[in-house]
Each structure stands twice: as C-alpha cells, then as structure tokens.
Amino acid sequence: MTRPTRQRDHDRQRVGDEDAEEDEIDVEAIEDVDELDPEDFDPEDLTRTADGELIHEETGMIIEDEQIDPGPEWRAFNHSERQEKSRVGAPTTKTMHDKGLTTTIDWKDKDAYGRSISSKKRSQMHRLRKWQERIRTKDAGERNLQFALSEIDRMASALGVPRSVREVASVIYRRALNEDLIRGRSIEGVSTAALYAACRKEGIPRSLEEISEVSRVDRKEIGRTYRYISQELGLEMRPVDPKKYVPRFSSELELSEEVQSKANEIIETTAEQGLLSGKSPTGYAAAAIYAASLLCNEKKTQREVADVAQVTEVTIRNRYQEQIEAMGIHS
Numbered sequence: 001m002t003r004p005t006r007q008r009d010h011d012r013q014r015v016g017d018e019d020a021e022e023d024e025i026d027v028e029a030i031e032d033v034d035e036l037d038p039e040d041f042d043p044e045d046l047t048r049t050a051d052g053e054l055i056h057e058e059t060g061m062i063i064e065d066e067q068i069d070p071g072p073e074w075r076a077f078n079h080s081e082r083q084e085k086s087r088v089g090a091p092t093t094k095t096m097h098d099k100g101l102t103t104t105i106d107w108k109d110k111d112a113y114g115r116s117i118s119s120k121k122r123s124q125m126h127r128l129r130k131w132q133e134r135i136r137t138k139d140a141g142e143r144n145l146q147f148a149l150s151e152i153d154r155m156a157s158a159l160g161v162p163r164s165v166r167e168v169a170s171v172i173y174r175r176a177l178n179e180d181l182i183r184g185r186s187i188e189g190v191s192t193a194a195l196y197a198a199c200r201k202e203g204i205p206r207s208l209e210e211i212s213e214v215s216r217v218d219r220k221e222i223g224r225t226y227r228y229i230s231q232e233l234g235l236e237m238r239p240v241d242p243k244k245y246v247p248r249f250s251s252e253l254e255l256s257e258e259v260q261s262k263a264n265e266i267i268e269t270t271a272e273q274g275l276l277s278g279k280s281p282t283g284y285a286a287a288a289i290y291a292a293s294l295l296c297n298e299k300k301t302q303r304e305v306a307d308v309a310q311v312t313e314v315t316i317r318n319r320y321q322e323q324i325e326a327m328g329i330h331s
Contacts, residue, residue: 094170095153097145102136105129144182148173148191151216155195158214161204169198176229185225189217193226197235205240207282209310242267242276242285245309249289252308253300262292270326279319283311287319295329 041056046063048054054064076082092099107129109122117125137143149170156166172194176182182190192215199206212219230237243264250260266288270276276284286309293300302313302320309316 093167094174095149095166097142097149098136103132105132141177144187145174145177148177148187151188151191152195155192155211155214159195159199159206159210161199161206162202165195165198165202165204168201169195172197172229172233172235175233179232181229181232185228186217186221188215189221189225190229192217192222193229196222196226197230197237200237200240201235203244205244205281207310209282240281242271242281242288245282245285246289249285249305249308253289253293253304255289255293255298255300256296259289259292259296259298262296263288266291266323266327270323273326275322275326280311280315282309283315283319285309286311287316287323290316291320291323291327291329 041063045056045058046054047057053062055062072085074085076085092101105125105128109117109125111117137146152166152169152173156169169191173191176190176194192211196206196208196211199211208219208223212222215222229235246260246263246267250263263285267276267285270288286305289309290300290302290305293305302316306313306316
C-alpha cells in the first residue's frame with residue numbers, strides 16, 4: 001500500500017528542513033572553531049592519528065597536518081619481503097666527514113664475479129680511486145675533519161671503546177670545528193680531548209694516561225685542550241666515579257667478584273666521609289682494590305696494582321692509609 005502523493009511530498013520537505021537545520025549548526029560550529037586558539041587546548045585532549053595529524057577531539061580542529069613521512073613508499077608484511085624491497089645503503093654516521101653518503105671504490109681489483117680484471121682496467125680503477133679520494137673533500141675544513149675523525153677512530157680502536165663513544169667524540173669535534181676552537185691548536189690535541197670527553201660523557205672512563213698512550217700528543221696538552229673545549233662548548237662533566245674503574249682493574253688483576261664488591265663498599269663508605277674530594281679517581285679505586293685484596297686473602301702487591309691503574313705506589317699507600325683509617329680497620 002502506497003502513501004498519498006501529498007503526504008510523501010510533506011515528508012520529503014520535512015527531511016529537507018532538518019538537513020538545512022543541521023547544515024546551519026555545522027556552519028556555526030565551524031565559525032566557533034575558527035575563533036579558538038590551539039595553544040589554549042589541553043594536551044590530553046589532542047590525538048595523533050595514523051596519518052600523522054594532530055587533532056582536537058572535541059571540536060575536530062586539526063592542529064598539525066603537514067607531517068613528513070620519513071618511511072618508504074612501499075609496504076612489507078614480513079622480514080624477507082622488507083629485505084627484498086629495501087634499496088637503501090648503510091645508515092649515516094658522524095664518524096665520517098661526509099657522513100658516509102659518498103661512494104667508496106673498493107681497493108680489490110676484482111669484478112662482480114670475483115675474477116681479476118685486466119691491466120688496462122686496473123690502471124683505470126686506480127685513477128678513479130685516486131680522484132674519488134680527492135673530490136670527497138672540497139675545502140680545508142673537510143680535510144681537517146677527515147683527518148681528525150680518522151684519528152678518533154684509530155684511538156678508539158686502540159682503547160677498545162664502543163661505537164657510541166666514537167659517535168659522541170665525532171659530534172664534539174664537529175661542534176669545536178664549527179665554533180672555530182681549533183685555531184691555534186693541533187688537530188691531534190683537539191681530537192684526543194674530544195675522545196676523552198666522550199668517554200667521560202658515556203660513563204666509560206679512561207684516564208689521561210691511557211688516552212695519552214694511544215695519542216700523538218702528551219698528557220699536559222690533552223688536559224689543557226680538554227678543559228678549554230669543555231668550557232667553551234658548555235659540556236657538563238660530572239666527576240668520575242671511582243667505582244667505574246673497579247671492574248676493569250679487577251679483571252686485569254684476575255681478582256674475584258668478592259674483591260670487587262669489597263672494593264666498592266670501601267669506596268662508598270669512605271666517599272661518604274668526604275675522603276674522595278680532590279683525589280684522583282684512578283688512584284682512589286686502585287687503593288680500594290689493594291685494600292680489598294688484602295681483606296679477601298687475594299693479596300696483590302702495590303706494584304702490581306699501580307701498574308694496572310697507571311699510578312705510583314706512593315699514591316696507593318697514601319690513599320690506602322686514609323681508607324683503612326676511615327673504615328676503622330687496623331693494618
């Protein structure tokens with residue numbers, strides 16, 4: 001059964017009026033949204049969508065919409081598919097002056113199948129390799145950076161520090177170069193000071209004696225340059241905790257975990273009494289290890305401990321006497 005034509009027209013007109021009212025409400029809401037200030041919104045009411053847009057849920061206002069997607073344009077659903085579609089090289093690194101973005105020609109005179117190439121091709125590759133090395137550095141600043149970063153890499157390898165320390169040292173040197181702190185100082189001195197600062201910043205302390213052994217500059221210049229760049233760059237360096245030296249020294253002396261625990265206990269107890277103030281952390285740690293080895297019946301001579309910690313026997317004796325008196329232990 002169908003409704004009369006007049007009733008159908010009336011219903012159609014009523015629906016149209018309701019839509020018009022809704023359109024009017026939406027226009028008013030839009031006008032109100034335009035008057036809102038995004039800075040007045042509560043951060044908890046803002047939502048980040050999957051597309052990277054930042055919206056205000058209550059009003060629907062889009063706060064941020066120009067998001068750059070750094071991801072690839074393709075999709076992958078498993079590891080093998082991701083590996084097949086990926087077409088990028090190694091990640092950028094601060095340890096290379098060009099951040100690793102230039103092409104490197106291999107030194108091996110082989111083709112893609114591992115076969116030796118002809119003498120004519122060999123000479124051609126030699127010329128290409130030589131010019132490739134030349135054009136990688138466009139000015140004196142880049143040549144300076146290239147030499148300094150290679151020095152940092154060489155010293156870090158000799159010290160056995162992790163990759164993160166090399167990255168931090170490279171960033172510190174780049175900052176020093178940008179601030180023109182290299183002028184009047186040797187490249188080796190500044191690069192060594194940057195590495196020393198990076199070791200302290202990453203909590204992997206190395207003494208100035210250890211750093212100077214792998215460097216081409218003496219200890220005094222390293223210390224002087226380190227103080228200068230740390231002050232100019234505003235590097236916040238906390239005093240080195242002697243306990244960070246205990247595991248390495250104990251390992252080289254082949255001492256047990258019991259001795260390490262006892263040495264840490266001695267350092268904590270005596271440091272609370274203010275004995276650490278103004279003392280060398282390496283000498284302090286060495287004296288604590290020497291005292292702990294005596295208490296745990298794993299005796300090591302002062303000479304052995306001094307050689308590992310690269311301090312004098314007099315330093316160990318003085319710190320040792322102070323520590324056992326503070327601990328209330330009679331020698």
